[in-house]
Amino acid sequence: MLNLEDAVIRNGVFTVTADFVIDSGAKIAVIGPSGAGKTTLIEAIAGFRPLERGRILWDGRDITHDAPGARPVAMLFQDGNLFPHLSVEQNAGLGLRPDLRLTSEQKKRVHTALARVGLQGLEERKPGALSGGQQSRAALARVLLQDRPLLLLDEPFAALGPALKAEMLDLVAALAQETGATLMMISHDPDDARRIADLAILVAEGVAHPPQPTADLLDTPPPALRAYLGAG
Numbered sequence: 001m002l003n004l005e006d007a008v009i010r011n012g013v014f015t016v017t018a019d020f021v022i023d024s025g026a027k028i029a030v031i032g033p034s035g036a037g038k039t040t041l042i043e044a045i046a047g048f049r050p051l052e053r054g055r056i057l058w059d060g061r062d063i064t065h066d067a068p069g070a071r072p073v074a075m076l077f078q079d080g081n082l083f084p085h086l087s088v089e090q091n092a093g094l095g096l097r098p099d100l101r102l103t104s105e106q107k108k109r110v111h112t113a114l115a116r117v118g119l120q121g122l123e124e125r126k127p128g129a130l131s132g133g134q135q136s137r138a139a140l141a142r143v144l145l146q147d148r149p150l151l152l153l154d155e156p157f158a159a160l161g162p163a164l165k166a167e168m169l170d171l172v173a174a175l176a177q178e179t180g181a182t183l184m185m186i187s188h189d190p191d192d193a194r195r196i197a198d199l200a201i202l203v204a205e206g207v208a209h210p211p212q213p214t215a216d217l218l219d220t221p222p223p224a225l226r227a228y229l230g231a232g
């Protein structure tokens with residue numbers, strides 16, 4: 001369970017407040033107008049941005065001051081953060097050990113993860129020799145190997161075409177289901193939110209609101225969201 005307790009997060013002159021609980025295993029979309037603070041919120045949970053006030057708890061443990069690497073969090077970025085000079089296998093292996101000194105058991109785990117995301121046979125390729133979708137899969141394999149209970153995604157598949165994006169979203173949802181991970185995903189596309197997230201956090205006008213059913217929020221959006229969605 002993730003608990004943001006009376007949290008205030010600052011980004012320059014901008015602040016966003018958050019006071020809510022997310023149950024373990026939930027799949028949550030983070031939606032709201034551009035510049036509303038979605039990335040700011042995710043960065044604070046990941047530990048890249050300190051809280052000005054309040055606390056972040058994971059399963060009751062206060063992680064407010066933990067370094068990013070010490071948090072129960074894995075993050076998937078839009079560009080996948082792949083290293084161009086490393087092979088797919090090595091890029092994925094970084095999820096287990098940053099120095100890549102993997103035991104044979106760990107190498108097996110890397111191969112299993114790559115197979116799970118559909119990259120079997122491409123282990124030796126460099127990211128430059130992969131399609132956009134395959135690069136996303138490699139980044140996803142690394143996140144999978146990090147084996148953290150909270151997965152944060154900041155518009156990870158925005159650069160992919162609609163069919164490929166849907167396929168990747170389904171893969172992420174399936175992996176989260178298999179591992180029991182809690183998912184928080186920033187998305188600008190309401191269809192993405194509907195596709196994999198039962199619940200959504202609306203970030204608007206300086207507030208990250210508690211999760212509510214995605215369908216309710218999108219079907220009857222409050223004014224701040226309605227303007228952004230272009231629905232009126």
Ligand SMILES: Nc1ncnc2c1ncn2[C@@H]1O[C@H](COP(=O)(O)OP(=O)(O)OP(=O)(O)O)[C@@H](O)[C@H]1O
Binds near residue numbers: 011032033035040203
């Ligand atoms: N380095 C900075 N200095 C000052 N203000 C910043 C800085 N970076 C971001 N901001 C402000 O913080 C606010 C929140 O930004 P954030 O990136 O979290 O929004 P977002 O909801 O993720 O936006 P988008 O959907 O456009 O990615 C914005 O209004 C932005 O202008």
